[in-house]
Amino acid sequence: MNSAREESTIVSRQDVEDRIRALLDGMSLEEKVGQLNLVQCTGPHVVEDLAPDIRAGRIGSILNVEDRDAINALQYIAVNESRHGIPLLIGRDVIHGYHTIAPLPLGQAASFNPAVVRDCARVAAQEASAFGINWTFAPMIDIARDPRWGRIAESFGEDPFLTGQLGTAMIHGFQISEDNGADTLIACAKHFAGYGASEAGRDYNTTNVPLNELRNVYLPPFQAARAAGVGTFMTSFSDIDGIPATASDFLLKTVLREEWGFEGAVVSDWDAIHQLCVHGLCENDVEATHLSADAGVDIDMVSAAYQQHMPELIANGRMSIARLDELAGNVLRTKILGGLMDRDVTSPPDEPPRMAALTKVREAAEQSLVLLRNEQNILPLNAAHIERLAVIGPLADEPVEQLGTWIFDGDAARSVTPLSALKSMLDGDVAVDYVRALETSRSRDRGGFDDALNAAGAADAVVLFLGEESILSGEAHCRADITLPGVQADLVRRLRTTGKPLIGVILAGRPLAMGDIIEHFDALIYAWHPGSMGGPAIADTLFGRCVPSGKLPVSFPTMSGQVPIYYGHKQTGRPATPETVIHIDDIPAGAEQTSLGMTAFHLDAGYQPLFPFGFGLSYTTFHYSDLSINHHDIPMGGSVVVEASVTNSGDRSGTEIVQLYIRDRFGSLTRPVRELKGFKRVHLEPGETRKVSFRLHTDDLAFYGRNGQFAAEPGAFDVWVSASSVGGLHAVFSISG
Template sequence: MKSIKLIATALISVFIGSCSSQKETPEAIIENKVDSLLNLMTLEEKLGQMNQLSPYNLEELAKRIRKGEVGSILNVVNPEEINKIQEVALNESRLGIPILVARDVIHGYKTIFPIPLGQAATFNPEIAEQGARVAAIEASSDGIRWTFAPMIDVSRDPRWGRIAESCGEDPYLSAVIGAAMVKGYQGESLNAPTAIAACAKHFVAYGAAEGGRDYNSTFIPERVLRNVYLPPFKAAVDAGCATFMTSFNDNDGVPSTANSFVLKDVLRKEWKYDGMVVTDWASALEMINHGFCTDEKDAAEKSVNAGVDMEMVSETFIKHLKQSITDKKVAMETIDNAVRNILRLKYRLGLFDNPYVVTPQSVKYAEKHLQTARTAVEQSAILLKNANQTLPLTDKVKTLAVIGPMADAPYEQMGTWVFDGEKAHTQTPLMAIKQMYGNQVKVIFEKGLEYSRDKNTKGISRAVNAARQADAVVVFVGEESILSGEAHSLANLNLQGAQSLLIKELSATGKPVITVVMAGRQLAITKEVEASNAVLYSFHPGTMGGPAIADILFGKVNPSGKTPVTFPRISGQVPIYYAQHNTGRPANPTEMLIDDIPVEAGQTSIGCRSFYLDAGNSPLFPFGYGLSYTTFEYSSLTLSSEKLTTQDSLSVSFTLKNTGHYDGTEVVQLYIQDKTGSVTRPVKELKRFQRITLKAGESKQVSLSIPVSELAFWGYDMKFEVEPGDFRLWVGTNSSEGLTKDFSVSAL
């Protein structure tokens, strides 16, 4: 065995020497290494590289590694065990190929950041990049070199639990935040010891699962696929994302794991992607359940022929593809290309040179990491309501009642997809308020409800009594972590349990009620907003949620988060999103609603328009919405030109003034509408955003630039181009309001 390895090393060295003499690029050197190693591999060893396992028995795993039957593992996080596994791979297998170790590190490893939906609420790609960088540093210290993030499915249905993992409903925001996460995970260079390979998932359209029910089918035509769901993935490719993952769903009857159109035609041919593609957990095998494959062999063949390189856990590849080669159902070239993509990734990660974990490392929960996570929460929290300047709390509040099941729930506030975070390190709002502001206010704590789904109302009376003794009430409600994430879909988006009753009873005391919601999705909280004097929304904030929220409540931090998703008034409005199409009969803001309709009204008396009789057409809160303790004024909007060509760039300038009494940060947003197209276009599309910080009374001239080429879309003839015509532009504080100007674009 050792002699074979020496021969392999010698052959690779010859190639390297040849490359060096010709001054080839590092990538060319890697390609030569890949090819030389590939030439030494048996078919069985190639199929082994395509096999990823989640081991339950390390001794059995070692046996299989020795035989060359494993290319990657996931869910092993002990660095000593990982080093033993690599020792077997390098010294006891025939060719000494290192194992790629993977783990779901979705929004933090030990230091847990806000869920991705919360990070998107910052409208700050730097926060997303920093969060992924911290996660990579901590995870790589335990030997993890590959993670299954970012999830950049455009998500417009909060019934779907995995919206928590997403960057929201908008393709542009998802593209910008997703690309930043890729850069954070992978760092400056993939072969750096703290870099972990990112994985853009789920490819593609999984966020449109029918009815918001996880794993369900989607029915997205190619034009919508290209205009809405593919752009974030293209941004991930452009950011250098090392791997892609296929999705569970079938789209228009074709499961993504066997969809050669998206995997070959789009990803490989159009986008020239040379990274590695992995299935989702057993998604190859599950194509039998879909009714798309007859058996395991059929599933393996359709997956690899469509462009999948590695199979996660279900092992149909290693069991059946050897026979498929014999049967000429799969070409040897297909296998070689898949293995080439896998080996290329391992070389890019530097695994052949540095396969082992250097232990011990004390990077977990580093003070810098905790501060970065705290800043992320500060920027992600969204102030939805602040009647009569209830917030921030002032020195007039001598006694504060802290109420609710989420006030001191360290596990729950970490949110979904937290395998490695530890609740002992989580700082809750109650803890933070007492520690940071306990010398300013007397804190009375009553949970009222034991957990978010609790229907036992016995504790509410104690909470009401506490409220009566206080000058103000902060009630923490929302969702336990188990209520969002994969397989956690909901039909009803209301607050669970007796939480609504708790807020209602607290409101009846007449004391100012500040409702803080910590959840994994946008909820239908119309009644709760009405019953509250102020509402702060924090998508599950993670480890440092407590201190950040406390500082916001007491005014040390001015909230600046914006909604990355549209909030419905009631569950029945979903899916509801800002970039809708107008229809031939768009809703009228003054439409008569159900309680206003006269008895025996005529069929057409209330107008024949596109809206709900019982909910209207407007959301509770629009996309991009979020208040501040200060106020901002937009004025003097000017365009560089109102007549442009397809080759021009449009510059937009306006004055932003902080007209309030607090320093603050505004997220300015630029939207564009293509008024008439060869196919109908959305009423608005986000094209730029920027965080602007101003002192009280300060004004600033803000400029945003957008190439006209970015107004291109896939039109009637399925060509991606800018169609000359008339456009409308908005700049403002959210997707529903702002200054506007028209401009036109002509062909050269």
């Protein structure tokens, strides 16, 4: 495999820099600023509207032009009618698919399978590039530990290691091609940085992230993206310690450029340069332009602040031509390394075969499903033992809603819904009675409950499709109460009274707090928003054609008030244990006030999540044994090999995601109680045993310590090989000083 980016490395770095220098030397001030100008233009006259500015070199990038012919015409003007023939960056939010939609990134993360994430990005890149798009604003690799935040749907969850691995896979899927790179997209790692820590889970809100957390939790996935060769970075809307990311010298100069050596373009988020004034950092757009450009934002997304005010800053000596050349040079370098300067950008490749794309996203949907509950092995269902199946709920037959958030170009005609997939699979052998029961997931009208109860009463089993419509998650769609919206919980309780097996399938863009109703389900599958082929994936899993293997990439709270709750928390001085927890209902009336013996828990929710990170059931069972480590004491710079045997102890073949966790017992800064350091998908036949091996180098145990340096520290480490972030086989090793 190769990409335009990889091919360009054959040419020496000096050749690339000479090419940039030659272009800059021939460009006017207006043309240089034009390379920094990203504009949006929509409507039927987009070519006529943009053509004069493109010819004059006043535009370097466009976004949200959807028509293939219009994009080709604009590129033709840029390449053939402007002075320097520099192609345009054509940007679009291609997040988890273009026409064919894969599961949400959070759902893809449940697969713990980088290959699946890469393949879904490859499909998206092939489809989008066929319409002339060459730049996507993905992956979003913000660490998301607050499910109230709508954009958790775009994330890979709460863990830095998993996010780094999957973000790398998505970048490779977008940017690496098997041909000349024409069917690739330049990826964009966003949002740099800390956006996932928005206070109260409210989008665009302030983030208060201590330097320790920033360095050790929020930045590692971005560093992994840099190492993966990501083409661009996007700044976060939010401020950190009083400085919005779009004006942060620390993030953009110290970390990104100086420490990591990134040489591509940095783009602001939508209108973020102007919004520095709204934040209260700048008095006007002139100052916002100065601060953003000085910090290192190369491309101004839609605010036009650079175009309007940068010449003025240069004229009055507040900004140098050399600085402008750096910014424009970063954009040119991105275009060169992305292959745009060396291929015919006016003739995009053909769109890939639809069936091949659907096959890939179906595989992703299958691996994204997480079995959270399966009492008395009610699943998988056996069609031979069922005469009537009741399918109930507002999300059983919604082609658009199953696609999820931020799918501007998604083709709902490609969706196969769960209801249609079940009818097709059962094909008259089992009668399928469908009752919507609620008009939407938010509905409070119980008028359809009686029909649902009648259908359930006449059926041998009930499959209930609940959750959230896609509009309830994503950018600017945050929720304070993350229980099932509307009266869905009441519907669950009513259906429970029928005594029929009740199987829940949840379609949602975030973890939902279901502590009040979880016991009413005999079985529960979490399907996220599973994309175009979510229906067949769900149907096949319900009836055992597929064995669920997904694991949670984020912890599920019992109730909304537990948020944030995540596995990699600190120990505290008073860690909770099962023995120390008391429930609010167990406190006698008139009890004396005391804190003696108390620990860190909620009186009404305890201290544990409803379901922990890494959790997921299967239709078979897996037994872990024979943990071994080859060294109990290793020198700095050494490695330890951790091995364990995993046996399929059930009667069906299945795939287990084996996880490796560590804990640094004592450090110069307090460390998390567990950290994911490895995972492997292992397929086992019934009775089969396989030894799973992980190698840990001391570099894998490094962190930014009290002195601000990134290094491993001597001392004792716990290590677990386990099926989730709870429990597992345990051993101890040490790094000698």
